[in-house]
Amino acid sequence: MVTANATLPPAPPAVEIRFRSGTLEIAGVPASFVGLPLACVWDERTACFRAPAAAYADLVHTLRRLKIAYLDQARRYERLTAGAVVRREPRPYQSEALAAWDAAGGRGVVVLPTGAGKTLVAHMAIDLRRRSTLVVTPTLDLVRQWHDGLQATFGAPVGLIGGGDYDLRPLTVTTYDSAYLHMENLGARFGLLVFDECHHLPSASYSLSARLALAPFRLGLTATPERDAWAARGLVPESDGSALDDLIGPIVYRKDIVALSGDYLSSYETVRVVVDLSPAERAEYAAERTLYRQFLDANGISMASPHGWTEFIIRSSRNAEGRRAFEAYRRQRAIAFTAPAKLDYVERLLHQHRRDRAIIFTQDNATVHLVARRFLLPAITHQTRVSERSEILDGLAKGRYTAIATSKVLNEGVDVPEANVAIVMSGSGSVREHVQRLGRILRKRDGKQAILYELVAGGTSETFTSQRRREHIAYR
Numbered sequence: 001m002v003t004a005n006a007t008l009p010p011a012p013p014a015v016e017i018r019f020r021s022g023t024l025e026i027a028g029v030p031a032s033f034v035g036l037p038l039a040c041v042w043d044e045r046t047a048c049f050r051a052p053a054a055a056y057a058d059l060v061h062t063l064r065r066l067k068i069a070y071l072d073q074a075r076r077y078e079r080l081t082a083g084a085v086v087r088r089e090p091r092p093y094q095s096e097a098l099a100a101w102d103a104a105g106g107r108g109v110v111v112l113p114t115g116a117g118k119t120l121v122a123h124m125a126i127d128l129r130r131r132s133t134l135v136v137t138p139t140l141d142l143v144r145q146w147h148d149g150l151q152a153t154f155g156a157p158v159g160l161i162g163g164g165d166y167d168l169r170p171l172t173v174t175t176y177d178s179a180y181l182h183m184e185n186l187g188a189r190f191g192l193l194v195f196d197e198c199h200h201l202p203s204a205s206y207s208l209s210a211r212l213a214l215a216p217f218r219l220g221l222t223a224t225p226e227r228d229a230w231a232a233r234g235l236v237p238e239s240d241g242s243a244l245d246d247l248i249g250p251i252v253y254r255k256d257i258v259a260l261s262g263d264y265l266s267s268y269e270t271v272r273v274v275v276d277l278s279p280a281e282r283a284e285y286a287a288e289r290t291l292y293r294q295f296l297d298a299n300g301i302s303m304a305s306p307h308g309w310t311e312f313i314i315r316s317s318r319n320a321e322g323r324r325a326f327e328a329y330r331r332q333r334a335i336a337f338t339a340p341a342k343l344d345y346v347e348r349l350l351h352q353h354r355r356d357r358a359i360i361f362t363q364d365n366a367t368v369h370l371v372a373r374r375f376l377l378p379a380i381t382h383q384t385r386v387s388e389r390s391e392i393l394d395g396l397a398k399g400r401y402t403a404i405a406t407s408k409v410l411n412e413g414v415d416v417p418e419a420n421v422a423i424v425m426s427g428s429g430s431v432r433e434h435v436q437r438l439g440r441i442l443r444k445r446d447g448k449q450a451i452l453y454e455l456v457a458g459g460t461s462e463t464f465t466s467q468r469r470r471e472h473i474a475y476r
Contacts, residue, residue: 015063017056019074022184022212024051024059037062053187054247056214057107074214077132077191080170084127085155088120091264097253098124101219107249109198109220113257114439115265118221119146122194123153125219131191132170136179136209138197140386146173146196161186163386176200179209187213195220195248199432202243210247220248223439224432257435257442265442266420268450272466274458275341285460288332295325336457337367337426343374349423349453350375350403357396358403358421359410361437367426371405380406408433410440417443422452426462427469434469 015028024040026049031042039055042048051059056074063070090098094117097110101121106129112118126133135146140163150158150171159169162178168189174182193213195201198220201210210218225244244251261267277285295301299315302308312329316322346360362368365381372379378392378401395401397418422441427433434454441450454470456462 015068015070017059017070017072017074019053019076019188019214022053022187022208024053024056024074024214025049026051026059035062035066052211053214054211057216060216074188075191076188077215078170080126080130080132080154082154082156083130084123084153086153087127090120090124091117093255093260093264094121094124097121097255098128100253101125102128104249104252106192106217106219108218108252109222109225109244109248109250111222111225111251111254111256113255113260113265113442114223114436115443116255116260117264118196118223119149122196122219122221123150125194125217126150126154126171126192129192129217131215131217132189133172133192133194134179134186134190134213134215135171135173135194135196136176137173138176138200140175141389142196143173143175144386176206176209180205180207180212183209183212187215190215192217192219193248194218198222198244198248199225201247207243207247218248220244224435225251257438261442264444266444266448266450268438268442268452270438270452270454272454272456272470273345274456274463275339275345276458277335277339277341277460281335281339282459285332285335288328288335289461291328292325292332295322295328332460333363334366336460336462337363338370339457342425342455342457343371345455346371346423346425347375349421353421354402356402356421357399357416357419358423359396359416359419359437359440360403360405360423360425361410361427362405362407363426363428365407368405368407371425375403375405377401378404380404380410382407382409384409416440417445417448419443420445420448420450422450424452424454426455428465431469431471 015026018025018027025046026036026040029036029049036049037051037055037058039051040049040059041051043050097112098121101108101110110118110121112121122135135150137143137146143160143162147158147160150173154171156171157169159167159172161168161172161174161182168186190213193210193215195210199222200206201220257265295316296303296312301311301315303312316326350358360371360377362371368379368381371377378395380389380392392401392404393416396404397416419441422437424437427437438452441452454466456466
């Protein structure tokens with residue numbers, strides 16, 4: 001029996017927040033209420049408001065501002081009981097980056113060049129916030145790299161999701177592919193999300209790994225936030241900055257290569273080498289390119305359009321004329337990519353830098369294998385097994401190999417401080433790709449002077465491609 005003087009327990013809050021398959025259900029609020037964030041919409045099926053899980057922080061702040069009591073059944077992440085057990089002395093810009101991110105409420109993107117220590121910034125952020133953390137990376141190589149680094153820093157088991165593993169822990173590493181597949185179930189388990197190479201995030205599928213998670217704290221890491229290769233030419237919007245703003249937060253700190261070169265990154269130079277085609281090669285190139293361009297013009301296809309490539313693929317598959325145009329496209333590229341003069345110059349460079357560590361970059365796997373066979377070099381492509389890739393990179397680091405050949409697969413995530421020579425035989429017009437390839441050889445080492453050679457077939461479309469990809473301050 002309750003006496004008149006007894007103190008009654010407080011009534012439970014009328015508003016309840018629940019996590020359901022990557023969304024938030026906000027129950028106990030009438031449909032006519034207009035004070036919730038714009039992301040919250042009335043769901044007739046469940047008679048409650050619903051929002052993407054990413055709206056969690058905004059929703060909680062709104063309810064607190066309006067002094068509306070609520071029961072939080074959504075949040076399932078925890079505070080880490082212990083922080084880092086190993087702490088490296090940060091460089092001044094790393095401390096500045098962390099302070100800027102913290103001042104922005106623990107949400108935002110940090111832009112630092114490859115080799116500048118973005119990973120340490122993330123470790124410090126995890127140590128500062130001490131919430132269950134999921135690190136999302138583009139490749140399994142980077143998953144292993146992050147896994148080992150986190151385990152060394154925090155002295156605790158680190159979970160893995162992806163590549164056949166599913167081990168969920170307060171500190172977990174996964175790939176973008178696995179994150180968006182599993183986030184509708186994992187989205188309430190982490191308070192901090194770290195997106196490595198976050199320029200991948202705005203794609204339609206990968207963005208789900210951010211939208212389906214309620215983590216109030218988010219850190220994006222990248223060397224090149226601008227997503228499109230032709231942004232500087234005004235062919236498309238300058239970047240996906242607005243998308244990153246929505247998914248992670250704004251850019252809160254940025255340092256480019258030229259600002260850190262010499263003090264924190266290796267000093268470097270870039271050399272553009274134009275090689276000539278032979279008369280026969282030039283004639284064949286001109287004929288094949290003319291055939292390809294005539295097909296584009298006849299079908300009204302602009303390769304400057306974001307959908308130009310897709311339209312070309314579709315139209316070229318419809319008839320014999322289209323298939324011949326596609327073959328012409330491939331042949332004129334092959335002539336430029338693998339010109340004998342280029343291969344001869346690579347031979348000269350390999351001899352010149354025989355006491356250095358070199359990485360030869362190409363646009364496609366066929367050129368990788370051509371280079372590997374001619375110069376008896378190890379090759380790394382997307383088909384190379386992780387164990388073999390690790391052995392090759394270890395061989396380059398320890399001097400068993402003085403050079404390796406690769407395509408786009410090593411644009412991101414390679415950590416070989418000994419590499420000091422990059423030879424770009426071919427590539428896309430992407431500014432990001434070119435800056436990433438430069439970044440592969442800039443990790444600081446005493447006495448190191450890095451050099452990047454860009455080989456261009458004169459009188460071909462590579463001339464314009466080179467101009468586009470050099471539209472970055474690192475090459476001015």
